[in-house]
Amino acid sequence: MLTFSQFLKQAYQTNPNQTIITLLQAKQEDLPISYRELIEGAAGYAATYQKEGIQPGEVVVLILQHGEDLIYAFWGAVLHGAIPSIMPFLTEKLLPERYRADLAALIEVTQPSAIVTYPEFESEVRMALKEGDSVRTVIISDQTEAAQVPDFDSLSGMQRQPKDIVLLQHSSGTTGLQKGVALSHQAVFNQLENLSQALDLCQTDVVVSWLPLYHDMGLIAGFLMPVLTGLHLVLMSPFEWVRAPYRLMQAVSQYQGTLSWLPNFAYHFCAQKIRDRHLEGVDLSSLRAVINCSEPVRDDAHVAFYEKFAPYGFRKDALAVSYAMAENVFAVTQAGVLDELIVEEIDREALQVERLARLAEVGKPSIRMVSCGLPIPNVRIKVVNSDGETLADRQVGEVAVSSNCKLTEYYHRPDVTSSAFLDQEWYLTGDFGYLVDGYLYITGRKKDLIIVGGKNVYPQDLEKLAMEIDGVHAGRVSAFGIFDEEKGTEDVIIVAEVDTTDPEMHNRIMTEIRNHVNRGSAVALRQVYLVEPGWMVKTSSGKTARLANREKYLQEISG
Amino acid sequence: MSQEMIQHLAKRIADDIIKQPGKEISPTEPLISSGLIDSFSLVDLSLMVEDDFDVQIDDTELNAETFDTLEELAALIKSRQ
Numbered sequence: 107m108l109t110f111s112q113f114l115k116q117a118y119q120t121n122p123n124q125t126i127i128t129l130l131q132a133k134q135e136d137l138p139i140s141y142r143e144l145i146e147g148a149a150g151y152a153a154t155y156q157k158e159g160i161q162p163g164e165v166v167v168l169i170l171q172h173g174e175d176l177i178y179a180f181w182g183a184v185l186h187g188a189i190p191s192i193m194p195f196l197t198e199k200l201l202p203e204r205y206r207a208d209l210a211a212l213i214e215v216t217q218p219s220a221i222v223t224y225p226e227f228e229s230e231v232r233m234a235l236k237e238g239d240s241v242r243t244v245i246i247s248d249q250t251e252a253a254q255v256p257d258f259d260s261l262s263g264m265q266r267q268p269k270d271i272v273l274l275q276h277s278s279g280t281t282g283l284q285k286g287v288a289l290s291h292q293a294v295f296n297q298l299e300n301l302s303q304a305l306d307l308c309q310t311d312v313v314v315s316w317l318p319l320y321h322d323m324g325l326i327a328g329f330l331m332p333v334l335t336g337l338h339l340v341l342m343s344p345f346e347w348v349r350a351p352y353r354l355m356q357a358v359s360q361y362q363g364t365l366s367w368l369p370n371f372a373y374h375f376c377a378q379k380i381r382d383r384h385l386e387g388v389d390l391s392s393l394r395a396v397i398n399c400s401e402p403v404r405d406d407a408h409v410a411f412y413e414k415f416a417p418y419g420f421r422k423d424a425l426a427v428s429y430a431m432a433e434n435v436f437a438v439t440q441a442g443v444l445d446e447l448i449v450e451e452i453d454r455e456a457l458q459v460e461r462l463a464r465l466a467e468v469g470k471p472s473i474r475m476v477s478c479g480l481p482i483p484n485v486r487i488k489v490v491n492s493d494g495e496t497l498a499d500r501q502v503g504e505v506a507v508s509s510n511c512k513l514t515e516y517y518h519r520p521d522v523t524s525s526a527f528l529d530q531e532w533y534l535t536g537d538f539g540y541l542v543d544g545y546l547y548i549t550g551r552k553k554d555l556i557i558v559g560g561k562n563v564y565p566q567d568l569e570k571l572a573m574e575i576d577g578v579h580a581g582r583v584s585a586f587g588i589f590d591e592e593k594g595t596e597d598v599i600i601v602a603e604v605d606t607t608d609p610e611m612h613n614r615i616m617t618e619i620r621n622h623v624n625r626g627s628a629v630a631l632r633q634v635y636l637v638e639p640g641w642m643v644k645t646s647s648g649k650t651a652r653l654a655n656r657e658k659y660l661q662e663i664s665g
Numbered sequence: 666m667s668q669e670m671i672q673h674l675a676k677r678i679a680d681d682i683i684k685q686p687g688k689e690i691s692p693t694e695p696l697i698s699s700g701l702i703d704s705f706s707l708v709d710l711s712l713m714v715e716d717d718f719d720v721q722i723d724d725t726e727l728n729a730e731t732f733d734t735l736e737e738l739a740a741l742i743k744s745r746q
Contacts, residue, residue: 132725198729199700348704349711350724371705379708559705593705624700633685 109291110184110272111263113334114148117141118256126333129174130342130357132350137174144181144333147174149256151182151222152263157251158220158243162187162262165218165274165517169195169231172343175247176319179222181333184272187262191216191274191286192320195227201625202230209234213241215518216274216286220245268292274517275322275432277562286517287322287432296484297435297511298331304440304482305365305395307335312392314340314363316347316354321560323400326436327367351376352384355418362392367428369400369560371595373407377414378592391419395426395443401557402548403427403476405449407594429478429546433526433533435511438487439546441479448477448545461502463540463547478539478546485509489541494528497540502549505539506532554649556587559595561628565652571626572600572634575618577611579603582642584655588632597632601659604636612636635659670718670739677713678735682706692736697729714738720745 108116117124122142129137139147160166166188170176176192183190193212196205209231217240223231224247235241258264266272272294274286301307313332317324324344332339340361347354354376357363368376398407408425416422426442441447451472456464466472481487488496489503497503508531515523528534536553539546556563568585572578582603587596600623604615616634624630643654671692679688682702696702702710707727714722720742722731732738 197704198698199703345704346724349707349727351708375705379712381712620701621699624703630700630703 108295109266109268111261111266114145114181114185115258118145121336124336125338127177127339127341128361130340130353131173132346144177145256146253147178148181148185150251150253151178152185152261153251153254154245155182155186155188158245160186160188160220163189165189165191165216167218167221168192169221169223169227170247171195171224172345175224185256185261185263187266189271189274191276192325193276194318194320196230199625204626206234210236213239217518222247266291271514275325276320277432285519285522288514288517289435290514293435293511294330298334300482300484300511301331301437302335304437305443309336311364312338312340312361314354314358314361314366316342316344317367318344322432322436323367323430352380355380355385355388355390358390358393359388364392364394366393367397367399370398370403370407371401371559371593373398373411374592374594377410385418389419390415391421393420393424396424397426397428399428399430400560401595404594405474405476427476427478429548431535433513434485434507434509437482438485438507439479440482441477445479450475457502457549463500463502475547478548480544487541487546488532489539490528499542500540502538502540504552505535505537505546507535508532554652556596556598558598558629563627563629566648568598568600568623568627571623572602572619575615575622577604577606577615584642584652586652586656598629599633599635599659600631601635601637601655603639603642605639667739667743670742671735674735674738677717681713682709690735693734695733697733714742718742718746
């Protein structure tokens with residue numbers, strides 16, 4: 107069993123000239139990066155960490171734009187034996203104070219010894235630091251040591267053991283919920299081996315990705331897997347993709363991309379927002395799997411994507427699905443690569459009332475389910491009830507996962523780590539689903555969570571923000587998601603009770619809630635719905651209250 | 666002309682981008698930095714400008730530094746017509 111650093115050493119010695127990453131940057135030539143360039147760039151960062159007194163085993167937080175520095179800073183931390191954790195930087199809509207508070211909370215739990223950032227962002231990072239916290243140095247990307255030939259004998263990363271933690275992957279969420287998934291070298295390599303088999307990877311595969319590297323799908327499928335298995339990675343930034351989604355298709359065509367991972371909303375996004383003139387001459391026939399992952403999977407997203415891109419050579423059998431989570435490094439299941447994608451219609455009422463996924467009779471209200479497929483090798487799945495008892499096929503319960511690629515722990519969170527497992531072996535995912543002959547279907551979530559465009563948002567955080575507005579009753583706010591068919595993801599609605607009936611006051615409160623929530627969170631609200639006192643359904647659990655208020659809201663607006 | 670353009674943009678943004686027909690958007694209200702038009706809708710805005718005014722906004726210009734208000738957007742469009 108190798109470690110990351112041992113792998114890099116091997117690649118440096120055997121395939122130094124292989125182009126491992128091609129970086130796409132707006133208004134610039136595509137930048138090919140060979141293993142030699144990657145490892146020498148990383149060695150520059152490793153020397154910087156050494157000079158700054160970072161010890162092996164310490165955490166280094168990386169807040170960098172998608173680009174060369176992020177790549178070198180990450181692998182440099184690996185070569186130095188430090189533990190990198192990539193975090194998002196501030197978007198223009200998010201309030202700086204909110205970002206700082208989140209960063210300070212992260213520092214408090216994770217105790218990093220250094221933060222690496224770019225010059226323009228230094229002051230922002232420094233403002234989140236507090237006297238006596240763990241951060242000893244802020245490293246600025248333009249003040250690092252030059253790329254250099256690595257001396258593997260002196261690099262402390264070479265002393266790391268397979269069971270040591272190699273990186274932290276942070277789930278989104280706020281202060282109380284901040285959890286860093288700690289992964290070992292061994293767990294990552296096991297996942298890559300399992301996934302390679304499930305995808306039948308071969309050396310001619312080319313991964314094309316626009317996914318952010320602070321998210322597990324982007325970090326593992328769109329970064330570590332290609333680099334650690336020797337596949338060419340064509341990488342663009344999420345910031346650019348969202349403004350020019352056609353670039354992804356052009357990149358697939360130009361570099362003969364074979365694999366790409368997308369969250370469900372991106373299928374609609376690409377289908378709706380790419381003009382045909384941007385697809386002139388584009389050939390998508392090289393794609394053998396476009397894998398729907400990290401948001402609830404919907405068949406209509408696949409249909410829209412296929413209809414849009416079939417004229418450009420996209421093949422239907424390239425539509426694929428995976429169920430994945432950071433706690434399992436990445437993939438738990440894979441569908442549509444070695445087998446056919448299965449879609450079935452289940453009876454809506456039986457699902458909701460009996461929690462049973464019975465096949466629907468013709469003419470009865472049904473829900474269309476896309477299977478997430480079979481578990482990948484060395485991963486087992488079962489579905490359990492609230493007592494932890496295993497359920498039969500088609501009975502809906504919580505999905506539990508056991509594998510050879512589990513997280514080591516939630517970093518510095520022993521409390522959360524122990525409660526995350528059933529019988530110390532089965533990771534409880536918080537997702538509801540059912541099995542049929544080993545094939546997994548996901549029906550919903552146990553955790554109260556809204557997923558918007560692949561981002562996880564906790565409704566209580568949004569409610570708290572809305573309650574900060576003058577005129578809104580504390581405890582009388584409900585935030586929930588409504589699935590938007592056209593977008594293929596959830597829209598966020600906030601319902602709030604207010605005393606006033608004055609239309610002008612209503613307008614002020616609505617605008618203030620919208621602005622405050624938009625700038626204080628990762629989402630943009632679809633609607634703020636004001637109601638009179640006493641409207642809100644209150645129950646003992648926040649989740650059931652939100653569901654009830656959601657129902658009431660839907661009835662009123664369809665009224 | 667500019668007023669007309671601003672009114673047209675305000676209506677199109679309210680109706681088709683943020684999907685709140687009837688919502689008033691003032692000419693000086695921040696659109697991007699406020700999150701009113703979120704990043705997923707920026708491309709809709711550039712497609713809309715292209716359809717309605719035959720003016721192209723490059724994807725590298727879809728940020729609050731290039732334009733953030735209806736007034737600034739209208740000025741950008743006029744400068745390219």
